[in-house]
Every structure is written in structure tokens, then in C-alpha cells.
Amino acid sequence: MRQIYSILVNNHPGVLSHVAGLFTRRGYNIESIAAGPTENTSVTRIVIVAFGEQHELEQIAKQLRKLYDVRDVQQVPYNRSVTRELLLATINAGPERRGEVFQLATAFGAHVVSVSDESVTLEASGNDHKIRTLLKSFERYGIAQVARTGMIALPYTGMPSDWEPPA
Amino acid sequence: MEMTGAQIAIEELKAGGIDIAFGIPGGTIMPFYDELLKTNFTHILTRHEQGATHMADGYARVSGKVAVVVATSGPGATNLITGLLTAQMDSVPLIAITGQVPTPMIGTDAFQEADIYGCSIPVTKYNWLVKDVREIQGVIREAIRVAATGRPGPVLVDIPKDIQTARAEYNPHAPTAGALPAVRQMPGLEAEGIEKLIEALERAERPVILAGAGIVKAGAAAALTQFARHAQIPVINTLLGLGGFPGTDPLFLGMPGMHGTAYANFALCECDLLINLGARFDDRVTGKVSSFCPRAVIAHVDIDAAEIGKRVRTHIPVLGDVRDVLRVLNQQVKPAERRSWLEQVESWKRDYPLQYGWDGSIKPQYVVEQIQEITGGEAMVSTGVGQHQMWAAQFLRFNEPRRFVSSGGLGTMGFGLPASIGAKFGRPDKESWLIDGDGSFAMTLVELATAAMYNVPIRAVILNNGFLGMVRQWQELFFGKRYSHSHYPKNPDFARIAEGYGVKGFSVRDVDQVRGVLEQAADHDGPVVMDFHVSPEENVWPMVPAGAGNDEMQLAPPSPELAR
Numbered sequence: 001m002r003q004i005y006s007i008l009v010n011n012h013p014g015v016l017s018h019v020a021g022l023f024t025r026r027g028y029n030i031e032s033i034a035a036g037p038t039e040n041t042s043v044t045r046i047v048i049v050a051f052g053e054q055h056e057l058e059q060i061a062k063q064l065r066k067l068y069d070v071r072d073v074q075q076v077p078y079n080r081s082v083t084r085e086l087l088l089a090t091i092n093a094g095p096e097r098r099g100e101v102f103q104l105a106t107a108f109g110a111h112v113v114s115v116s117d118e119s120v121t122l123e124a125s126g127n128d129h130k131i132r133t134l135l136k137s138f139e140r141y142g143i144a145q146v147a148r149t150g151m152i153a154l155p156y157t158g159m160p161s162d163w164e165p166p167a
Numbered sequence: 168m169e170m171t172g173a174q175i176a177i178e179e180l181k182a183g184g185i186d187i188a189f190g191i192p193g194g195t196i197m198p199f200y201d202e203l204l205k206t207n208f209t210h211i212l213t214r215h216e217q218g219a220t221h222m223a224d225g226y227a228r229v230s231g232k233v234a235v236v237v238a239t240s241g242p243g244a245t246n247l248i249t250g251l252l253t254a255q256m257d258s259v260p261l262i263a264i265t266g267q268v269p270t271p272m273i274g275t276d277a278f279q280e281a282d283i284y285g286c287s288i289p290v291t292k293y294n295w296l297v298k299d300v301r302e303i304q305g306v307i308r309e310a311i312r313v314a315a316t317g318r319p320g321p322v323l324v325d326i327p328k329d330i331q332t333a334r335a336e337y338n339p340h341a342p343t344a345g346a347l348p349a350v351r352q353m354p355g356l357e358a359e360g361i362e363k364l365i366e367a368l369e370r371a372e373r374p375v376i377l378a379g380a381g382i383v384k385a386g387a388a389a390a391l392t393q394f395a396r397h398a399q400i401p402v403i404n405t406l407l408g409l410g411g412f413p414g415t416d417p418l419f420l421g422m423p424g425m426h427g428t429a430y431a432n433f434a435l436c437e438c439d440l441l442i443n444l445g446a447r448f449d450d451r452v453t454g455k456v457s458s459f460c461p462r463a464v465i466a467h468v469d470i471d472a473a474e475i476g477k478r479v480r481t482h483i484p485v486l487g488d489v490r491d492v493l494r495v496l497n498q499q500v501k502p503a504e505r506r507s508w509l510e511q512v513e514s515w516k517r518d519y520p521l522q523y524g525w526d527g528s529i530k531p532q533y534v535v536e537q538i539q540e541i542t543g544g545e546a547m548v549s550t551g552v553g554q555h556q557m558w559a560a561q562f563l564r565f566n567e568p569r570r571f572v573s574s575g576g577l578g579t580m581g582f583g584l585p586a587s588i589g590a591k592f593g594r595p596d597k598e599s600w601l602i603d604g605d606g607s608f609a610m611t612l613v614e615l616a617t618a619a620m621y622n623v624p625i626r627a628v629i630l631n632n633g634f635l636g637m638v639r640q641w642q643e644l645f646f647g648k649r650y651s652h653s654h655y656p657k658n659p660d661f662a663r664i665a666e667g668y669g670v671k672g673f674s675v676r677d678v679d680q681v682r683g684v685l686e687q688a689a690d691h692d693g694p695v696v697m698d699f700h701v702s703p704e705e706n707v708w709p710m711v712p713a714g715a716g717n718d719e720m721q722l723a724p725p726s727p728e729l730a731r
Contacts, residue, residue, distance in 0.1 A: 017285060055476070058476070
């Protein structure tokens with residue numbers, strides 16, 4: 001199972017070491033980690049995607065809450081949150097295939113940020129599914145390099161508590 | 168009043184009720200040491216920083232107070248790591264204060280620079296690198312609070328040399344600085360869990376209490392004793408929980424698990440309700456989890472939410488301070504008799520007692536029994552790690568908490584000697600004994616110099632079998648008697664080593680001299696080392712093999728002649 005942890009921590013040096021160290025020390029599997037400032041300058045939000053058995057995912061939350069600098073841990077269910085990731089990808093495409101690449105990029109709502117004689121660099125954002133589909137679609141051109149931010153997430157607000165995602 | 172960073176640190180420690188530290192000076196901590204001379208603060212100079220940490224640890228365990236260890240940067244600081252993790256695993260409140268190279272030099276691979284902030288993250292509850300002298304007061308105050316509250320643990324404060332000499336305004340009555348994180352509240356009591364526990368207890372026919380170090384740390388020993396006697400529930404103590412329930416009480420079942428008593432393990436296997444009070448279900452206690460307490464509803468009271476359900480499936484979780492929980496239980500639980508269950512437990516105690524063979528050599532268990540007789544369970548006893556530690560845990564009987572000082576979680580060999588010295592500083596009114604193995608003792612024996620220098624009257628007993636005994640036992644049982652590198656055929660003469668340090672030394676090879684030497688040592692005015700040459704291939708029984716269930720416990724093989 002995968003789980004998103006949205007963690008509010010005190011904004012000071014060393015806090016990322018404490019959080020990341022917990023995952024290595026206890027052997028938890030981490031898929032991505034993203035950190036950035038919040039509306040409150042003394043607080044940073046770290047979003048971690050981890051996977052493991054249900055029991056282990058609960059332990060991760062409990063262990064995170066024990067960390068001195070951790071103010072709040074939310075375990076965000078996928079179907080009740082908005083998740084986004086930013087992607088930069090350089091696609092192998094000379095002038096003759098550029099048009100195709102531009103077209104495909106448009107289909108994904110991706111922007112072209114740089115073009116050279118051999119390649120096109122794209123910028124895209126979206127949820128996990130969209131980013132993966134996009135990368136798969138460009139595989140046949142050859143992907144020279146990829147940079148991803150890792151996922152960030154916020155719970156949806158104003159949803160009825162009994163809401164279930166459509167099957 | 169304007170003061171230097173070093174002065175502020177010391178003043179704030181004193182304001183927190185701390186008046187003693189263990190350590191060794193060096194380049195980057197010299198301003199701090201210079202201030203120590205000018206104020207009323209005891210410092211115990213040790214021979215190795217690891218020893219200083221274990222001394223502080225022993226001090227904290229017997230006194231219940233926060234203890235301080237001081238070291239310089241680089242190797243001084245890294246020598247603390249084993250001691251810090253020992254304290255972390257056993258939830259002991261320590262503050263390590265380390266010197267650091269001056270702030271402009273940090274990150275330049277300066278002489279004696281170590282990233283002790285980074286190194287100590289996984290071995291402390293929390294740590295700080297102080298980069299501004301104005302932060303020192305708040306950090307030291309917070310360090311004391313973090314170490315002592317909730318589930319206690321070690322913290323580290325790294326102070327660069329230039330911050331120690333920089334000056335700042337110091338107001339002892341200043342409120343804690345606003346920039347520090349909000350104070351964590353202790354978990355409130357969950358009435359629902361306690362109600363369920365009481366219901367389960369009313370239904371239970373065969374309840375057992377597993378009492379851990381939480382009882383000792385929470386000051387809940389008296390409350391536990393009242394509860395167990397009132398509700399007539401047998402009590403098992405974990406290694407670190409020993410003394411949390413009177414060892415001479417008829418309800419006492421000793422220690423569980425790998426080298427626990429047979430009757431404790433039988434009781435765990437047969438009970439229908441297990442009440443875990445402040446124990447963390449360590450793997451040495453549970454054995455194979457799938458066969459742990461197979462017939463029982465499991466209730467777990469702990470101050471640390473992360474311990475509940477960590478290893479063992481818990482039916483009744485109760486988050487809170489175990490003393491508060493016991494107070495409620497003592498008010499609400501009805502008295503009970505449980506005659507048939509207690510008779511069953513009694514018959515196990517009768518039929519499967521701790522025992523050992525007798526062949527004319529000095530049996531280590533016999534030495535421990537003699538120490539028990541001489542001290543009457545009143546003394547503090549520290550141990551190293553291994554066979555001797557298990558024999559001490561099995562054959563000593565403590566009626567009070569904070570008497571048994573042993574490295575449980577980390578199993579740190581070499582812990583015992585320095586811990587026994589620190590314990591004497593923590594409780595000068597109590598005798599401090601050490602039961603050690605030759606392997607453990609040799610790892611930190613340099614601290615005999617500290618015992619001699621401060622004339623600390625420790626009574627150090629070495630159960631010398633010339634082996635890394637527990638390793639040898641495993642090799643005998645699980646590695647086809649291939650004793651790979653567990654033998655010390657040329658051990659030093661520990662009595663003469665002791666004499667070299669200015670410490671009284673005895674070497675004992677004759678069983679008839681055991682009692683006399685122990686009595687002489689007990690009366691000696693100063694530190695003593697007794698080197699008992701014990702039966703070299705004695706094993707610790709009973710034993711649950713690693714990875715096996717407690718129901719697969721092996722009892723001692725039949726012996727021709729049992730202990731006299």
C-alpha cells in the first residue's frame with residue numbers, strides 16, 4: 001500500500017535529517033519526499049510518499065509524531081486529496097519530429113521550455129497517474145533526462161464525509 | 168547580567184537542579200571547563216568518554232535525575248555514541264554537552280572536527296547545534312525538559328568554542344524563548360481503554376502482569392504492588408523492570424523470555440489476559456511473536472503511542488502515564504481471589520525452580536546467590552552484558568526499584584564498571600556492586616582509575632570464565648561446539664591489574680573462599696575487584712532459542728547433583 005504523509009515541521013536546519021533519518025533507521029520504504037515553505041514562515045511542509053503493509057504505515061505515522069520538530073502528521077488518503085508533481089523531461093527529438101512532440105505535449109497540457117537541434121525539454125504538472133502516463137507516451141522518442149519534484153498534497157476541503165470516488 | 172555562553176550553560180544546568188557532570192576536557196570545550204572551576208559544580212574526570220557516558224547513565228538510573236556528560240569535539244564526541252544509544256534504548260535521561268570547532272571553521276574538516284550533530288541524530292531523543300550565544304539558555308533549559316519528560320531519553324547539545332566565549336545577557340528568570348517549539352503535552356488518560364481493561368480483568372480467570380521499565384521510570388512501583396496484591400495477579404518483571412515489584416513477593420514470577428524463569432514463560436503461554444504495564448515487548452521477551460501469549464487478550468499501557476502495537480497485536484491499548492493508570496485501577500478494580508490460577512502458578516514455581524548443578528568448582532550462580540545474601544537485595548547492582556547479566560537477573564531479588572542497573576536494549580558490554588561508579592555518585596547512601604564478566608569488564612576497566620581517584624567504594628565481582636560466555640553458549644548449542652574466537656585463554660590477572668590502579672584486588676579459585684572474600688569486600692573502605700574463576704562452560708538456563716517461541720523453552724539438562 002502507498003500512503004501520503006503531509007508533515008508540518010519546525011522550519012530550522014537539521015529537521016530534514018531527522019525526518020529522513022527516521023525512514024532509513026527504521027527501514028521504511030520511501031518513494032518520494034518534497035519539502036517547501038508554508039503560509040507560516042516558522043513551519044515547513046514535508047510531503048512523503050511511502051509504501052508498506054498497513055501496520056507499518058501506522059507505525060510510520062506514530063514514529064513521525066514522536067520527532068521533536070514534527071508539529072502535525074496527516075495521513076492523506078489518495079481519494080480525498082489533491083496531489084501534484086512537477087516534471088521536467090528532455091525528449092530526444094530533432095527538427096523532423098518536433099511537431100509530433102509538441103502535439104503530444106499539448107495533449108498533456110505540458111509546456112515546452114527549451115528546444116535544441118537534438119531535443120525538446122518539457123514541463124508538466126499533474127497527479128501521479130498523469131505524470132507516469134506522460135512519460136510512457138514519450139518513451140518511443142527516447143527520454144534523455146528526467147527531473148521530478150516528488151509529490152505534494154493537500155486534503156480536499158468541503159467534501160461530504162461519506163463521499164466515495166466513482167469506481 | 169552579561170555572561171559568556173559557557174557560564175550561561177552552567178548556570179542554566181544548575182537552575183535545572185543539575186550539579187554534577189562526568190567527562191573529559193579537550194581543545195574546544197576548554198572555555199566550559201574553565202568556568203566549571205569558578206562555580207559550585209562537581210565534575211568527575213574519567214579516563215574515556217564512553218566511561219563518562221555510562222557513569223552518567225548509572226547515576227541517572229539509580230537517582231531518577233537527569234545526568235550530564237561532557238566531551239570535547241571530534242573523537243571526544245564520537246566516543247559518546249555507544250553510551251548515548253545505550254541510554255536511548257533504555258530511555259535514560261542524559262544530556263551530552265560537546266565542544267565544537269568555532270563556527271567559522273565548521274565544515275572545513277578542521278582539527279578534531281566531527282559532525283556530532285549529524286552523528287547523534289539516530290542515538291538521541293533530540294539534539295542541538297548552538298550557533299548563537301543568545302540561544303544557549305533556551306536550549307539548555309529545553310534539553311533538560313526533553314530528556315526528563317514523557318518517555319525519557321538522551322539529548323545532545325553541541326556548542327562551538329566561539330559560542331562558549333561569546334557574551335550574552337543572562338536572566339535566570341527569563342521565560343523560555345518564544346522561538347522554541349510548543350511544549351508537548353503528556354498524553355491524557357484515555358478512560359475508554361482503562362474501562363475495557365477493567366472489564367477484561369473482571370472476565371479473566373488467568374491474568375498476568377508484565378511490568379517493564381516504565382513502572383520504574385514513572386515512580387509507579389508502590390502503585391503496582393498495591394494493584395497486584397489487591398487483584399491477586401502474578402507479576403513478571405522484564406530485565407529493566409526488575410525491582411518494580413518486590414522480588415520476594417509470592418506473586419513475583421521473575422523475568423520472562425529468552426532466559427526467563429520457566430514459570431514466567433509458562434504463565435505467559437497459559438494466561439488469558441496479559442496486562443503489559445510500561446514494557447515494550449522486546450524480542451528477548453516475546454520470542455516468536457506468533458506464539459506469544461496465544462490464549463490471551465493483550466492490554467498494553469504505555470506513555471509512548473509508537474510502542475503500542477509495534478510488535479505485538481494489542482487488543483486493549485491504553486496510552487498514558489502508567490502511574491496515573493494504576494491510580495485509576497486501584498480505585499476501580501474489585502479485589503479478587505483467583506485461587507486455582509495462583510495454585511497453578513505456585514506448582515510451576517515448585518516444579519521448575521531456577522537451579523544449577525554442583526561439581527566443586529565455583530558456580531557463577533552460587534556467587535550471585537551469596538551476593539544476594541550479603542546485600543539482602545538492598546544494594547545497587549550494575550552488570551555488563553552476557554551470561555553473568557542473566558545470572559544476576561535470575562538470582563538476585565530486588566524489593567525496590569532503581570537498584571538493578573543493566574544495559575537491556577542495546578546490550579552494551581563494558582557498561583557495568585562505569586555504571587557502578589556513576590550509581591554510587593547517584594545514591595551515595597547505597598552500596599554499589601558490580602557483577603561483570605571477564606569480557607565485559609576488560610572493555611572499560613580503565614575506569615578503575617576513576618574509582619581509585621575518587622575513592623568510590625564499588626564492589627566489582629568478575630565471574631571470570633575465560634570466555635565470551637554467551638557467545639560460547641550459543642556456539643555450543645547452535646554452532647556444533649565450534650568455539651570460534653570466543654575464548655580468552657590468556658586473560659590478565661584482574662586482581663593484579665586492580666592493584667596496579669590502586670584498587671584492592673582478590674583472585675579466587677576455591678569455592679570455599681567465595682563467601683569470605685565477598686564479606687571482606689563488603690566491609691572494605693574503597694573500591695574492590697574480586698576475580699572469581701568460575702566454572703568455564705556453565706550455561707544459562709532456561710533458554711528460548713533465538714527466533715523460537717516461548718513455548719519452545721529448553722530447561723536445564725538433568726544434573727547429577729543440584730545446588731546445595
